[in-house]
Amino acid sequence: MRAAVCGYPIAHSLSPALHRAAYAALGLHGWQYDLLEVDEQRLPALVASLDAGWAGLSLTMPLKQAVVPLVDEVSDFARAVGAVNTVVVTPRGAGAGVHLRAENTDVHGIVAALAEAGAVRVGSGAVVGGGATARSALVALLRAGCPRPVAVVRSPGRAGELREVAARLGGEVDVRGWAELPSALDAEVVVSTVPAGASEDVAAALTAHPGPHPLLLDVVYAPWPTPLARRWDGPVVGGFEMLLHQGAAQVELMTGHRAPLAEMREAGLAALRARASA
Missing domain, CATH: 3.40.50.10860 (Leucine Dehydrogenase, chain A, domain 1)
Structure with a gap:
């Protein structure tokens, strides 16, 4: 086979x-x-x-x-x-x-990775990015009990699919623009779904939001660590x-x-x- x-x-x-x-x-x-x-x-x-x-x-x-x-x-x-x-x-x-x-199976992967890090139930969560993996991350947070995850995207006007996904599963999503990224880092769990090349942009937001930071799941595993993972002042779960x-x-x-x-x-x-x- x-x-x-x-x-x-x-x-x-x-x-x-x-x-x-x-x-x-x-x-x-x-x-x-x-x-x-x-x-x-x-x-x-x-x-x-x-x-x-x-x-x-x-x-x-x-x-x-x-x-x-x-x-x-x-x-x-x-x-x-x-x-x-x-x-x-x-x-x-x-x-x-x-x-x-x-x-x-991406949703299962995210849920299991968060659970291994102790985040079995999530009160507040944020997803950075708006692509296919971000949709899986959104569903994973909803499944972990997060009532209204935040999604930080570069173009909020193009976030209709994220809203539709949340609605199909009986939930809601709070869509925010890139300028609001620092405030989203207050969530209990942050899932970054941006490619390695864009990780530096997310890491820059940490300047406006000094640590300690909550749990980060960065879905990238190669190259590792990403700029975001290196600068994160808190627990980090890698994409592996x-x-x-x-x-x-x-x-x-x-x-x-x-x-x-x-x-x-x-x-x-x-x-x-x-x-x-x-």
């Missing part, structure tokens, strides 16, 4: 280390997990080529919405979140092709923990086996150490 992580760019991804470690621990000999550089233009051809020899795809940017019209089914939860990071391939039967179901838990959920969806979390964590951390020493 075959699976792969797809995105553009994709060379930085640690997903192969995690999934391959899971296959080895589960005794799934003959299973392989590849890394495929795929942009929005190449995605339709890849999806159309999936057959019974495939278990599924892991998707990262910029494919989390582009894949939606290409699959047979989007789970109710993924549709509510408005973002997909997993495609599960299921054979229909002899000669009948395959069924492609889109799922979201989110990646680990969302990857474990993908392993379970694609293989039908319980994910070997300890082995996956060990392999991922080893890969990060190897990168740091290279």
